[in-house]
Amino acid sequence: MAYQVLVICLIVGGAWYLISNALANLARQSIATGFDFLSRAASFDIAQHLISYSSASSYLRAYEVGLLNTLLVAAVGIVLATVLGTAVGILRLSGNWLVSRLAAIYVEVTRNLPLLLQLFFWYDVITVTLPGPREALSPLPGVFLSNRGFMLPVPADGPALLAVAVAFLVAVALSVGVDIWARRRQYATGQQFPVAWAATVLIAGIPILAWLAIGAPTAMDMPSLVGFGFQGGITMSPEFVTILLGLVFYTAAFIAEVVRAGILAVSWGQSEAALALGLRRGQILRLIVVPQAFRVIVPQLTSEFLNLTKNSSLAVAVGYPDLVSIANTTINQTGQAIEGISIIMAVYLTISLLVSAFMNWFNKRVALKER
Numbered sequence: 001m002a003y004q005v006l007v008i009c010l011i012v013g014g015a016w017y018l019i020s021n022a023l024a025n026l027a028r029q030s031i032a033t034g035f036d037f038l039s040r041a042a043s044f045d046i047a048q049h050l051i052s053y054s055s056a057s058s059y060l061r062a063y064e065v066g067l068l069n070t071l072l073v074a075a076v077g078i079v080l081a082t083v084l085g086t087a088v089g090i091l092r093l094s095g096n097w098l099v100s101r102l103a104a105i106y107v108e109v110t111r112n113l114p115l116l117l118q119l120f121f122w123y124d125v126i127t128v129t130l131p132g133p134r135e136a137l138s139p140l141p142g143v144f145l146s147n148r149g150f151m152l153p154v155p156a157d158g159p160a161l162l163a164v165a166v167a168f169l170v171a172v173a174l175s176v177g178v179d180i181w182a183r184r185r186q187y188a189t190g191q192q193f194p195v196a197w198a199a200t201v202l203i204a205g206i207p208i209l210a211w212l213a214i215g216a217p218t219a220m221d222m223p224s225l226v227g228f229g230f231q232g233g234i235t236m237s238p239e240f241v242t243i244l245l246g247l248v249f250y251t252a253a254f255i256a257e258v259v260r261a262g263i264l265a266v267s268w269g270q271s272e273a274a275l276a277l278g279l280r281r282g283q284i285l286r287l288i289v290v291p292q293a294f295r296v297i298v299p300q301l302t303s304e305f306l307n308l309t310k311n312s313s314l315a316v317a318v319g320y321p322d323l324v325s326i327a328n329t330t331i332n333q334t335g336q337a338i339e340g341i342s343i344i345m346a347v348y349l350t351i352s353l354l355v356s357a358f359m360n361w362f363n364k365r366v367a368l369k370e371r
Contacts, residue, residue, distance in 0.1 A: 022338060037334045044329055046321045048237055059330050066326035067347060073240065073322065074309040077247040081308060082301070084248060085255025092260050103256070110253035116314055119246040123318050126238045133229055142222045142233065150236040151223035167210035168203065175199035239320035243312065251308045258300040262293035295366055302359035306352050323347055
């Protein structure tokens with residue numbers, strides 16, 4: 001107890017010294033403390049914002065824009081990195097020598113190059129290699145690739161878009177309900193239910209039915225070249241594409257190794273037994289190997305998802321207006337360094353704890369349970 005009390009006293013004393021010293025230095029330099037600055041006008045523009053924003057908006061609004069930009073690149077990056085990493089991890093175990101070697105080269109090269117260097121590489125590829133707007137590449141109708149970013153068509157605003165979005169959320173909720181019902185049914189009767197097929201039909205069918213019920217509108221907002229730039233559609237800025245590509249390719253290399261290790265953790269004897277029973281390779285992977293490997297993969301995936309989210313802070317290096325970039329601008333204008341850094345720390349800590357809590361809950365659902 002004495003040692004514990006001593007450690008606590010040292011921690012409290014050290015914290016008191018640092019805080020008092022910081023307050024004294026701020027007072028000597030006539031720098032105000034507190035978060036009152038959040039209500040003042042930011043007086044700077046942000047190129048990409050998912051919510052309404054102007055230079056007359058408050059610093060709090062600017063932080064909200066930065067947070068949403070961070071969440072956007074993190075959420076999209078997690079999905080794409082998981083898909084790519086899973087595919088590469090399976091390909092590394094392929095019996096085809098060329099395929100497995102190419103996957104291994106990708107993993108080893110990507111994992112051993114600094115992420116910041118990869119971001120610079122992708123930024124140069126987009127801004128230097130791609131042509132200007134007038135010579136933009138168009139691999140598909142309405143899709144344009146240039147050094148100004150990627151321009152994509154989107155459905156025109158209207159009731160149909162909202163109806164399809166609501167129908168999609170309803171379909172996802174129903175799919176989760178079907179999965180829960182199927183698990184309980186299998187535990188009670190031993191009979192399996194094709195949850196994957198049912199979820200696919202629900203997620204694809206309900207939005208289509210909603211689209212048909214609203215009149216099946218086909219109006220699209222297509223991007224078009226006007227002057228020296230594009231108008232219409234949706235534009236993915238070079239900075240957004242850069243940070244997204246960098247995070248996806250870098251994190252996917254680590255996820256590939258996690259997936260490969262999880263698959264190798266499943267005894268080969270089970271695959272041999274399945275072959276002896278007449279199951280095909282695809283069935284063995286889908287029904288026997290992956291469900292067991294998944295329980296090994298999920299805990300490590302949590303760390304990779306957290307790393308991707310925190311690595312998104314490197315977006316400031318390529319000019320993407322994420323939370324860190326906007327906080328740096330705010331600190332330079334107001335001098336509220338301690339408050340700005342505290343906001344960044346609190347936001348990333350909250351996001352990380354939420355991601356960890358969700359993944360831990362998911363891990364408990366898929367973990368083996370003794371009867």
